[in-house]
Amino acid sequence: MDGNLKKGLAAALAATVFGVLGGCGGDGSSSAPQADPVEQGREIFMGETFGNEVFFGTTLGLHQVLNGVAPQDAVALGVQVDLNKVPAGILDVMIGEDTAAKDAALADPAVTRALIKAGAVIGVKGFYATDAPEDDLLTNVGITCGLCHVTVEPTSFGLTAGDALLPIGAPRFNGVPNAAMNAGAILSLTPFAQANGLSATLAGWGPGRFDIRALNELDDSVDNPTAFPPLWNFEELQANGYALGWDGMFAGENALAGIAEAVYDLIMHGNGSFATASGANRPPALAFAPRQAVLAALSDNPDSEIDLDSLLAVQAFLQSIESPAATGFDAVLAAEGQALFAGKAGCSACHNPAASFISAGRHTDITATPPAGDLAGGIKVPGLQGVSLTAPYFHDGSAATLPEVVERFDVRGSLGLAAGEKAALVEYLKSL
Numbered sequence: 001m002d003g004n005l006k007k008g009l010a011a012a013l014a015a016t017v018f019g020v021l022g023g024c025g026g027d028g029s030s031s032a033p034q035a036d037p038v039e040q041g042r043e044i045f046m047g048e049t050f051g052n053e054v055f056f057g058t059t060l061g062l063h064q065v066l067n068g069v070a071p072q073d074a075v076a077l078g079v080q081v082d083l084n085k086v087p088a089g090i091l092d093v094m095i096g097e098d099t100a101a102k103d104a105a106l107a108d109p110a111v112t113r114a115l116i117k118a119g120a121v122i123g124v125k126g127f128y129a130t131d132a133p134e135d136d137l138l139t140n141v142g143i144t145c146g147l148c149h150v151t152v153e154p155t156s157f158g159l160t161a162g163d164a165l166l167p168i169g170a171p172r173f174n175g176v177p178n179a180a181m182n183a184g185a186i187l188s189l190t191p192f193a194q195a196n197g198l199s200a201t202l203a204g205w206g207p208g209r210f211d212i213r214a215l216n217e218l219d220d221s222v223d224n225p226t227a228f229p230p231l232w233n234f235e236e237l238q239a240n241g242y243a244l245g246w247d248g249m250f251a252g253e254n255a256l257a258g259i260a261e262a263v264y265d266l267i268m269h270g271n272g273s274f275a276t277a278s279g280a281n282r283p284p285a286l287a288f289a290p291r292q293a294v295l296a297a298l299s300d301n302p303d304s305e306i307d308l309d310s311l312l313a314v315q316a317f318l319q320s321i322e323s324p325a326a327t328g329f330d331a332v333l334a335a336e337g338q339a340l341f342a343g344k345a346g347c348s349a350c351h352n353p354a355a356s357f358i359s360a361g362r363h364t365d366i367t368a369t370p371p372a373g374d375l376a377g378g379i380k381v382p383g384l385q386g387v388s389l390t391a392p393y394f395h396d397g398s399a400a401t402l403p404e405v406v407e408r409f410d411v412r413g414s415l416g417l418a419a420g421e422k423a424a425l426v427e428y429l430k431s432l
Helices: 002-021 037-047 053-059 062-066 071-076 088-094 099-106 109-117 183-188 191-195 199-203 234-239 255-267 292-297 308-319 331-342 402-412 419-431
Strands: 124-128 138-143 155-159 162-166
Touching: 037 308, 053 062, 053 124, 053 138, 062 109, 062 124, 062 138, 062 183, 071 099, 071 109, 088 099, 088 109, 099 155, 109 124, 109 138, 183 191, 183 199, 191 199, 234 255, 234 308, 255 308, 331 419, 402 419
Parallel strands: none
Antiparallel strands: 124 138, 155 162
């Protein structure tokens, strides 16, 4: 509620004061201990572009879109706002009693620009002609991992039309993907997309999905957006042979560092040199080699900004995240579902409870439309812990709810599950 915002404002002001005065001895020297790898990795995950503003800004013109987008339109596309970084003047309006002023603020692109300038828009890093506080017109913009993989605790605001729950709050580093983030729709509005006839394709990806093989060297000529995966339990999963990526291409001790380098360099267009002589993590931890056409398209870049220490820090941060504790399930039904999971339903054949609910292998017959392009070899078996927090389901987001997932497997395997058995399986999945 709005009262929590007042506490958030106090915390933000306290953090600002500490940033200026705290952490220093009487002689002005720093006494703050060096950040550990997990903290460093979180900062990189949230704030580092590795130069991708050259692509998202200079090439696509994303900053031109953001200069004119209203906050209400931005949050409708899944943008998340860090409460602790919202400028005090904007926060005063939003927690005030003047609903008309709140409505006006949410409709004003200048507010969006102010939020980006303050670093309050998670995953967006703005660049400006000058450092002057009043200079809020973006001249370039980059993105960070937080855009699609970090959500906030939403807050209820009283508006003219009634109370509205908005994604403005404290960031949650719990690995839950930002399923509301419609990155394709945002990119579809850029001058580059519109000039090159890409807008309809990009807009068609939908919330919570991104085609990682579009607009880069991985291009497989197939429109194939996949869901943002949850980011948790990696140490346990990898100890049981878990591979990263929907196609399971990354495996091994430093698989997280390897896929982080690929994402930063290829998908996010950072200044990197993945899988080449100047790559930061050579050789990358791959379970199998990509297509020769992909290898041929990779270019060496001696000036790469992506360094191994940063990748290992991001890996440490990701390895620190555990799936949130399960809540809101019927324990009695869940126990019945557990027996079905291991028995009649046959789920444990691919989701082994003793091995973090995974098993080796990839499958091509899970979704209604078989995976295509570079995913034609099949989709790996994902872990199921925390699955109740990751809707929609499957790599293509084709099942909106857990009951839909159970129904699909019932039909696929001709299991003959009764309605009560399906309900019990759903409760068991919710308990994981």
